[in-house]
Amino acid sequence: MTQSELEQFGENIKQHYKKLLDLLGRVLGADDYSSFLGGDNERILIARGLTNKLLEHAVTILYLSRGTKQKLPSFEFNFFDSTSIDVLTRAVFEAFVTFHYVFYAPKTREEKDYRYWCYKAAGIAERQNARVSTDEHRQKQAEEKKELDEVHAKLKLNPVFQGLISKQKGQILKGKWKLKSWRELAVDAGLSETLAADMYRFLSGRVHSSSLSIVQMIGDHVDKEDEQALGSSMGIVNVVVANMVREYCGLFPKAQKILDADHEGREIVDWWIQIGRTLDEFKK
Numbered sequence: 001m002t003q004s005e006l007e008q009f010g011e012n013i014k015q016h017y018k019k020l021l022d023l024l025g026r027v028l029g030a031d032d033y034s035s036f037l038g039g040d041n042e043r044i045l046i047a048r049g050l051t052n053k054l055l056e057h058a059v060t061i062l063y064l065s066r067g068t069k070q071k072l073p074s075f076e077f078n079f080f081d082s083t084s085i086d087v088l089t090r091a092v093f094e095a096f097v098t099f100h101y102v103f104y105a106p107k108t109r110e111e112k113d114y115r116y117w118c119y120k121a122a123g124i125a126e127r128q129n130a131r132v133s134t135d136e137h138r139q140k141q142a143e144e145k146k147e148l149d150e151v152h153a154k155l156k157l158n159p160v161f162q163g164l165i166s167k168q169k170g171q172i173l174k175g176k177w178k179l180k181s182w183r184e185l186a187v188d189a190g191l192s193e194t195l196a197a198d199m200y201r202f203l204s205g206r207v208h209s210s211s212l213s214i215v216q217m218i219g220d221h222v223d224k225e226d227e228q229a230l231g232s233s234m235g236i237v238n239v240v241v242a243n244m245v246r247e248y249c250g251l252f253p254k255a256q257k258i259l260d261a262d263h264e265g266r267e268i269v270d271w272w273i274q275i276g277r278t279l280d281e282f283k284k
Contacts, residue, residue, distance in 0.1 A: 028051060051095075090206070105189070183200060
């Protein structure tokens with residue numbers, strides 16, 4: 001890319017970021033939570049909740065992009081928090097990949113049940129391992145243990161689960177909801193290796209405070225390159241949100257109608273999905 005093309009791309013990132021968040025908010029608003037309460041709508045409610053989680057992280061990134069200012073009794077903070085933005089970017093990334101794997105990708109009823117029950121069981125299992133100190137919490141844990149046993153019983157009758165080898169079955173029953181890595185799941189979701197491997201590895205380093213990520217943070221502050229780092233993070237989020245809009249609308253007909261009526265929105269979604277699929281070509 002020429003310098004002018006790079007500058008235009010940077011402007012597209014910022015302009016499209018707000019438009020994509022606005023679009024995702026509108027398609028989410030096509031239905032409300034109350035319409036999914038009760039009955040056999042649990043997984044629909046969780047799918048919508050996961051999408052809302054992604055949106056809230058992305059909106060918080062926009063908020064942080066304006067800088068962090070906080071006055072304390074003896075000190076005043078005024079800085080650009082690119083590290084926290086990267087932490088949220090990884091959370092956005094994982095929310096979409098989870099949505100794709102659990103809710104969007106499976107086509108048969110057996111596969112849909114298998115993936116959702118694995119996901120649900122893993123969430124309950126996390127709380128089973130927590131130490132409790134009150135009778136109320138012990139009672140809650142006992143109730144959840146019954147629910148976990150019920151989910152495990154369903155899984156054991158599921159054809160997809162039955163087709164796993166013994167070791168894999170054991171991993172699932174111990175609380176592992178996916179047998180592939182995040183990289184593999186991201187590639188399955190249509191993201192390039194650059195995003196699925198390189199960028200995800202970088203974001204993970206920022207989350208886990210690797211020495212390299214600390215050096216990167218110091219360099220960004222010293223060289224005043226925090227805003228350049230922001231552009232990279234927002235670009236990743238644009239790709240993820242565009243994919244999320246497409247897949248969410250693919251599952252919810254009312255949301256699809258909103259997307260169909262927004263010509264500009266569809267073009268932006270398609271453009272960023274294509275960017276996310278072809279990033280590897282820029283490395284050749």
